[in-house]
Amino acid sequence: MSLTATRRDARPAPAPPAPERPRRPRRGDAGPGRYAVMVLSVLVLGVPLLWMVLAGFKQPDELYTVPLQWLPHSLDLSNYAEATSLVPMGTMFLNSVGITLVGAAGEMLLGLGCAYALVFLDIPFRRAIFVAVIFTLLIPQQITIIPNYTLTAELGWINTYHGIVVPGLASAFGTFLFRQHFLTLPASILEAAELDGAGHWRKLFQFIVPMSAPTIAAVGVVSVVGKWNEYLWPFLVTDDPDKMTLPVGLTLLQKVDGMQDWGLLMAATSLVTLPMVVVFLVLQRRLVSGLTAGAVTG
Amino acid sequence: MTLAACAGPAVGDDAAAAEAEDVDWASITPADEITWWSNHPGASKPIEEEIIKRFNAEHPDIAVKLVTGGANYDEIAQRFQAASSTDNLPDLVIASDVWWFRYFINGQIMPLDDLFTHLGVDTGDFVPTLYGDYEFEGQHWAAPYARSTPLFYYNKDLWAKAGLPDRGPKDWAELESWGEPLRAVLPDGGAPLGLATGTSWAAWWFSNILWGHGGAYSDEWAVTLDTPEAVAAGNYVRDMYHGPKAFAAVGTDTNADFAAGTFAALIGSTGSLSGLLEATSFELGTAFLPDGPQGPGRYTPTGGTGLAIPASRTPEQQLAAAMFLAFLTNEENTSEFSQGTGYMPVRTSAIDGPIMGEVYAQTPQFRTSVDQLTAKTRSQDWSRVFVPSGDKILTDGLEKIVLRGTDAETVWAEITPQLERAFTDNVEPYL
Numbered sequence A: 001m002s003l004t005a006t007r008r009d010a011r012p013a014p015a016p017p018a019p020e021r022p023r024r025p026r027r028g029d030a031g032p033g034r035y036a037v038m039v040l041s042v043l044v045l046g047v048p049l050l051w052m053v054l055a056g057f058k059q060p061d062e063l064y065t066v067p068l069q070w071l072p073h074s075l076d077l078s079n080y081a082e083a084t085s086l087v088p089m090g091t092m093f094l095n096s097v098g099i100t101l102v103g104a105a106g107e108m109l110l111g112l113g114c115a116y117a118l119v120f121l122d123i124p125f126r127r128a129i130f131v132a133v134i135f136t137l138l139i140p141q142q143i144t145i146i147p148n149y150t151l152t153a154e155l156g157w158i159n160t161y162h163g164i165v166v167p168g169l170a171s172a173f174g175t176f177l178f179r180q181h182f183l184t185l186p187a188s189i190l191e192a193a194e195l196d197g198a199g200h201w202r203k204l205f206q207f208i209v210p211m212s213a214p215t216i217a218a219v220g221v222v223s224v225v226g227k228w229n230e231y232l233w234p235f236l237v238t239d240d241p242d243k244m245t246l247p248v249g250l251t252l253l254q255k256v257d258g259m260q261d262w263g264l265l266m267a268a269t270s271l272v273t274l275p276m277v278v279v280f281l282v283l284q285r286r287l288v289s290g291l292t293a294g295a296v297t298g
Numbered sequence B: 001m002t003l004a005a006c007a008g009p010a011v012g013d014d015a016a017a018a019e020a021e022d023v024d025w026a027s028i029t030p031a032d033e034i035t036w037w038s039n040h041p042g043a044s045k046p047i048e049e050e051i052i053k054r055f056n057a058e059h060p061d062i063a064v065k066l067v068t069g070g071a072n073y074d075e076i077a078q079r080f081q082a083a084s085s086t087d088n089l090p091d092l093v094i095a096s097d098v099w100w101f102r103y104f105i106n107g108q109i110m111p112l113d114d115l116f117t118h119l120g121v122d123t124g125d126f127v128p129t130l131y132g133d134y135e136f137e138g139q140h141w142a143a144p145y146a147r148s149t150p151l152f153y154y155n156k157d158l159w160a161k162a163g164l165p166d167r168g169p170k171d172w173a174e175l176e177s178w179g180e181p182l183r184a185v186l187p188d189g190g191a192p193l194g195l196a197t198g199t200s201w202a203a204w205w206f207s208n209i210l211w212g213h214g215g216a217y218s219d220e221w222a223v224t225l226d227t228p229e230a231v232a233a234g235n236y237v238r239d240m241y242h243g244p245k246a247f248a249a250v251g252t253d254t255n256a257d258f259a260a261g262t263f264a265a266l267i268g269s270t271g272s273l274s275g276l277l278e279a280t281s282f283e284l285g286t287a288f289l290p291d292g293p294q295g296p297g298r299y300t301p302t303g304g305t306g307l308a309i310p311a312s313r314t315p316e317q318q319l320a321a322a323m324f325l326a327f328l329t330n331e332e333n334t335s336e337f338s339q340g341t342g343y344m345p346v347r348t349s350a351i352d353g354p355i356m357g358e359v360y361a362q363t364p365q366f367r368t369s370v371d372q373l374t375a376k377t378r379s380q381d382w383s384r385v386f387v388p389s390g391d392k393i394l395t396d397g398l399e400k401i402v403l404r405g406t407d408a409e410t411v412w413a414e415i416t417p418q419l420e421r422a423f424t425d426n427v428e429p430y431l
Helices: A002-010 A032-055 A078-086 A089-120 A126-138 A141-154 A161-168 A172-182 A187-195 A200-211 A213-229 A232-237 A246-250 A262-292 B014-020 B046-059 B073-083 B100-105 B113-119 B129-130 B156-161 B172-185 B202-212 B228-242 B254-257 B270-279 B315-328 B329-342 B354-362 B362-374 B391-406 B408-426
Strands: B034-037 B063-069 B094-098 B143-148 B150-154 B193-194 B264-269 B284-287 B302-309
Touching: A032 A262, A078 A089, A078 A262, A089 A126, A089 A161, A089 A172, A089 A200, A089 A213, A089 A246, A089 A262, A126 A172, A141 A161, A141 B073, A161 A232, A172 A213, A187 A200, A200 A213, A213 A246, A213 B264, A232 A246, A232 B073, A246 A262, B034 B046, B034 B073, B034 B315, B034 B329, B046 B063, B046 B113, B046 B315, B046 B329, B063 B150, B073 B094, B094 B100, B094 B315, B100 B302, B113 B315, B129 B143, B143 B270, B143 B329, B150 B156, B150 B202, B156 B172, B156 B264, B156 B284, B172 B193, B172 B264, B193 B254, B193 B391, B202 B228, B202 B391, B228 B391, B228 B408, B254 B264, B254 B270, B264 B270, B270 B284, B270 B329, B270 B362, B284 B362, B329 B354, B391 B408
Parallel strands: B034 B063, B034 B094, B193 B264
Antiparallel strands: B094 B302, B143 B302, B150 B264, B150 B284
16 A cells, blocks of 8 residues: 555656646637727728718718718719719610620630640740740730830721720730749649540630639739729720720719719729629639649649 | 829920921811810819800810710829820810820920911919910920919807908918918817818919918029928928917818818818818808918919910821810800819909809808909929929928928928939930
């Protein structure tokens, strides 16, 4: 018994319990600080949008008030009616949709093809070519506008849809993002495709594209938003309202000197902006995962 | 965003002038269609369309296509610069106070004198200051169209509440002394005077303060911002916004803020008059711009836009464009344009003509702007309106003074070499 006791006494004292590692907040958990940041971000981004939509229902006497009046007296659609009567908003909306979809699709196809060639084809100087592609991101659009305009005019493409779309089809941004993503794809898949007798087009569209959905979604959203919002080039090459896009159409509602009719402008701007807000809301998850795809290559 | 830098001078002005002088206009038949690029200053598109209709009634063989060339003067200029090396040019183009000279240097516009002589246009009837603004080396390179000056607007209701006399301030010192009583009747966040910055604007209204202090941006091509008068004027503006007696504030849309009662007074273009009369729920007062420490004088800059005819169009197109330009600026049409927008009538006969007489009776505020035009205006300093990017350089400097409260001497020393370089690079070689 004493032996047992002795043994027990001789045992080293138990080590103090290791301090519990702070539990990483589960996805979905958020401390008050994070909530505050999120709420602030939503307010900073959301309040101007909300103001824009509400202002579209207001008459001048509701807009020019002190203190600020947030809510309109009624959901008066007269600003929308006036905007659509002053400029052909319906036609411009269709122009914007068509030009955006065709332009973004073309940009993505070219980006995919270019990135595929840079990663999977054994072409000489491909690194130099990639650097050259990236370098085009450093050239401001304004520098290329006059030569582009001259060429477009010589081709007789002023006031045409292809005059708006074609000069903007090449996308260094898309090529860069696709290339970075393609570098992360396992080579074994392409080897299997080759054994299957797949050519380049089949490899690209049957094997690579399905594995690149998030990146394609990300490039797609960025491209669609860019095309939708583009102003300077469509403005320069169109002077016919029936060929104009929505952002250019807004120009027709602006006033030099006189009082801006902000209710009218906000109604029209809502029509221009909200489709893109919807696109973002629908594709936001894919956009985030796509933009981060290929970020870690180690 | 401006494309001005991208399209350097292509040819000298001599070529355009010589070509125009060589044409025997009597042997030319006008083209049957012309294009006019406008930005519809002062929301004038319906008025412009109405004038085109009247022109078509008089000249059924000449169709005029009105194109919205941009939202403002700078956008029209961007489009014009981009198109200048193509055949996609208009036959008549908006040429604002800060852009027409650049078109002239680039050889992009033609002198109008011979054409107007051939058409029998009474150029002596143009308001001399306004027509003279487009004169260089003995030729006129544009004709006045939507011409304006800055004007002092005030809220008569707030003026009465503050116990001020129903008139504008005689000089800036008087307006400063009215700051305190006005603040007492303004809402929180309001200011006695709304005065915005931005290109094609800040350097325009500042001319008034600069001249009132005895300074100038330049003496012809020589930049004169290093004078004590120019420094004093710049620091006066700094104190208007940042000093112990600050009475001015900027706004994104000062017209809207003024209409809302946030500002008691506003310096705005005469082209805003019609819009302000429509938007304000209070009685609108108008007055001359205040004088400065130099005492009464001609301290109000002219501004707005003229119309020019591109040099590269065919003589047939140029003749048709000149016919339309003469019609557009005749006594009746300039009066109607003024009535609808608030811009100045560009003909002396129109100022006291029957249409304008009606306008003054209906809208006494309009008389102020016309009286100011004849009594107080002077043409602008060359470094603002003739030097490419001059307005932009001056605006950048003024924004440092207004928004950051930087000392004027420092700012002027910083921008003077930029203005001089813009002249030596972009003007001097082509004179």
